[in-house]
Amino acid sequence: MSSNALLAELEKDREERRARSVKVVVWDLDHTIWDGVLLEDEAVALIPGVVDVIQELDRRGILQSISSKNDHATAMAKLAAFGIAEYFLYPQINWGSKAASVKAIATAINVGIDSIAFIDDQSFEREEVAYSHPDVLCVDATEFDAILERNEFIPRFVTDESKSRRLMYLSDIQRNEVEEKFEGPKEDFLATLGLQLTLGKATENDLQRAEELTKRTHQLNTTGRTYSYDELKAIMESPDHELLIAGLEDRFGTYGKIGLCLLERAPKYWTVKLLLMSCRVMSRGVGTIIINYLVTEANKAGVRLRAEFIRTDRNRMMYITYRFSHFQDLGEFDGVSLLENECSVVSDYPAYASVHIVNGMGCRQEAFA
């Protein structure tokens, strides 16, 4: 193999490793976070260095949970006494199988099982998890402090969203609890949230998050095309394109920047090349609001709105969202479906959300300099 080919291979390997990024680390407790068996020795001590690793993962926006065979109340009390209980989402502390716990965590957080890493000191637990879920990255607890150096645990960017990701999930848990107890139609529940959507042109500060959104979002994604920081910067600066970004908050807190739209402008048509939303906002109507905004602007400009759609095994929801927003399917060309909205019908924004257009498409950039 020539050295160039070898370099290309290495680069490809690196890309693949980078692509396989860990979103959630699941920790065992006994002999992994602390140095003994809690039910045999109440005075267990933290493994030296473990809290540093937990805090650094948290800073990088990697979520964490627990899978431990232990008494739930006793173990949670111990974690609280160590001051680290709040780092763990959906802790699974019970006597069931760890494969089931890992699956439960993936489902609760809504991430693919292949983005989970599992740390345990017992080889049979790692083997059991690996057997049921071959895509889970299993790590021996003795190697816990080395994970920070591993590529899978190094996100390309640490954005504002990464740093507050855990808090956003925590407020999601609160919201979901309130929603489950809420009696009455979903729309009435949404009205209690005080949803505020902010939509406008992306700025340079948004580009890292924008790249991250194109890479992390699969279900609510109309084309699945990914874009690098530099590509997004070029699009943002291009006179024929718009890059719009949406943020959402409600009375429980912020959801962060959760939506992205890439629009190409031609004299008669504007074409949505990409529309995506974080799956955390699946029931908030964000897609419909962004589409309403585009239709409104296209209507003002006297153009039609087109949208490209590339089918994947997970994104039918976005196809239906377009079709339910007055888009007709013009047919498929080279694997890309083209949809079109005449923009004669302009719908109102839903009553349960207030929409703020900041630095919108009609705005001249200078006004905001």
Added chain:
Amino acid sequence: MSEYKQIIRQFFSRFFRTDELGDADDVFAGGYVNSLFAIQLIAWLEKEFKIAIEDDDLQLANFSTIDAIAQMLGRKQGVVVAA
């Protein structure tokens, strides 16, 4: 076929108030449209009525009123539904 309309109305009532919604009223006019609701509606119709909803069926006109949905279901199941 009025039982169809009753079942559909019941499904909608989980999402928004249906007290004042007539069978011929636009379901989406109230502004309750989101991706989760859209896919839940399709999935529910497919399961409840044992039909497949194809891309060609996804015209808003087939879903915008309780009457329209009942008629589409009737067509899919080979039954004529009175408006």
